[in-house]
Amino acid sequence: MTLLVTGGAGFIGANFVLDWLAQPGPAGRETLINLDKLTYAGNPETLSSLQGDARHVFVQGDIGDATLVARLLAEHQPRAVLNFAAESHVDRSIHGPEDFIQTNIVGTFHLLEAVRSYWGALEGAARSDFRLLHVSTDEVYGSLGPGDAAFTETHRYEPNSPYSASKAASDHLVRAYHHTYGLPVLTTNCSNNYGPYHFPEKLIPLMIVNALAGKPLPVYGDGLQVRDWLFVKDHCSALRRVLQAGQPGEVYNVGGWNEKPNIEIVQTVCALLDELQPRADGQAYSAQITYVKDRPGHDRRYAIDAGKIERELGWKPAETFETGLRKTVQWYLANPEWVAHVQSGAYRDWVQTHYAHEAAAAGARP
Ligand code: NAD
Ligand code: DAU
Numbered sequence: 001m002t003l004l005v006t007g008g009a010g011f012i013g014a015n016f017v018l019d020w021l022a023q024p025g026p027a028g029r030e031t032l033i034n035l036d037k038l039t040y041a042g043n044p045e046t047l048s049s050l051q052g053d054a055r056h057v058f059v060q061g062d063i064g065d066a067t068l069v070a071r072l073l074a075e076h077q078p079r080a081v082l083n084f085a086a087e088s089h090v091d092r093s094i095h096g097p098e099d100f101i102q103t104n105i106v107g108t109f110h111l112l113e114a115v116r117s118y119w120g121a122l123e124g125a126a127r128s129d130f131r132l133l134h135v136s137t138d139e140v141y142g143s144l145g146p147g148d149a150a151f152t153e154t155h156r157y158e159p160n161s162p163y164s165a166s167k168a169a170s171d172h173l174v175r176a177y178h179h180t181y182g183l184p185v186l187t188t189n190c191s192n193n194y195g196p197y198h199f200p201e202k203l204i205p206l207m208i209v210n211a212l213a214g215k216p217l218p219v220y221g222d223g224l225q226v227r228d229w230l231f232v233k234d235h236c237s238a239l240r241r242v243l244q245a246g247q248p249g250e251v252y253n254v255g256g257w258n259e260k261p262n263i264e265i266v267q268t269v270c271a272l273l274d275e276l277q278p279r280a281d282g283q284a285y286s287a288q289i290t291y292v293k294d295r296p297g298h299d300r301r302y303a304i305d306a307g308k309i310e311r312e313l314g315w316k317p318a319e320t321f322e323t324g325l326r327k328t329v330q331w332y333l334a335n336p337e338w339v340a341h342v343q344s345g346a347y348r349d350w351v352q353t354h355y356a357h358e359a360a361a362a363g364a365r366p
Contacts, residue, residue, distance in 0.1 A: 001030045004078040006063050006111065007085030008034035009042035011198050012135065012232055016084065017047060019236045021055055027240070031055050033076050035069070037062045037103075041088065045341055046197045064107035069114040080131040080243060081115055083108065086170075089201055090139070090163045094296055097162035104166035105173070108134070112177050119183060133186045133243050134174040138228065138255065139164035140189060143299035150228075150303035153189070153251045160297050175249075184248035188239060191255040191304040195232030195324065196331040200339060203227075203262065204325075207269045208332045209339055211285045212277070217270070221294030223263030226301040230256040231324030234317035241315045255304025256317045263289075272329045 003020075007013040017032055031054070036042045038060050050056040057076075061068045063085045073081075085107065087093065087100045112132075119130050141151040142158030157172075159165040177183040198205040207217050238254040246252060260268075270285035279285060309315045319327070332339065 002076045002078045004033045004081045006035045006083045009036040009044050012193055013084035014046040014197055015232045016236045034058045035061050041199050063111045066110045066114050073118040082133045084135045090161050093161055093163035100162050100166040105169045108170040109173055116181055116183055131184050136171050136187055136189045137167050138189050138191045138302050138304050140168040144301040150305035152305045153253055160299055178249045186242050186246040187251045188242055189253050190235050191228035191230050193230055193232045193235050195328050207266050211273050216290040217266055217288045218290055218292040224261045226259050226261050228255050228303045229258045229321055231319040234319055238315050241313050245313050252309045253304045253306055255306045258321045259303050277333055
């Protein structure tokens, strides 16, 4: 059995691939075709432990390349497609929305078309068991006030950034392909993830990396915006469960009931670093916190009601915020090379030398 994963060299996709192949039993024996464009956020070094593992076939390419996707589907006959591929950083979408429109909307459209055509030609159990799982975000629901109830799956869509608007559009397309063509889709809307292999442009890894480098820790606005945090491996376990038991056409919110103001996150990261790798001058890392200009249109609060996935699919996160954040800080302290390569761009060279031949072997375009 085979799965096609898109965006599997990014933060969540790569964690998903690594965790999937580490599963005991039949799941861990399945082949994963990993289609990733390798934008700045895609890092095959994250997947280096899979080098030479026949269960992982990496293909560099774009979800918007319908010919390539159609060929991969025809060749590998996957039982499911999981779509992680996206432009994912809100600040980048504010500076330059176009890539977000291209990948998140147009790319998802082309992927849907290729998958519809493939699925339409399947027969019997292959057709009835097939699933397309679209990985989305809580940001499509907009911003909550302090006393508002957490987002449920029926909350109205009110995206506020070019990023969240592009993800909302992709969710609507996925929904429409189920409603109109009967494509067996599953959509998940997850809260903020954190954990190993997180690109250090996002809040938690940026704070760890800057703190260790003696740089300022930039907190937007008053630092009292609230996000709802989930350890990435818990997101991956939720996706495995949704793929296994989710009902086609259904949406599942994923979250860990972990709302925290940003400033508290930054202070907790600083306290963990004070404990695990104190500053040479004996000062607290929190001395590096610097308040900076706010993000335009900054959403004030996100909170996920994860009641449906808990009730209907029996999923629960394994980590608390305290255990997950400690593991994350420890991972960054133990992996300075991964950080250094990401920051220097050296992993781009690594792509050339280590993956060119694998992509060619898989028949992928350069
Ligand atoms: P990421 O930016 O770390 O990784 C995205 C990956 O997609 C990269 O490997 C990139 O090379 C690849 N990619 C980009 N454009 C592509 C294209 N056109 N074709 C093929 N591959 C392409 O993102 P992430 O944080 O891992 O997020 C993965 C998914 O999960 C996204 O859809 C995102 O919206 C969603 N999500 C993220 C979070 C979070 O906290 N990070 C939370 C909820 C949902
Ligand atoms: O909610 C899910 C979303 O979480 C995902 O869909 C996105 O792909 C993911 O990037 C993330 O979006 P956020 O904008 O919430 O994440 P980010 O890490 O960029 O910022 C988290 C909060 O921290 C946000 O309120 C902005 C603030 N922030 C961020 C950075 C990078 C700062 O105060 N300073 C910073 O330097």
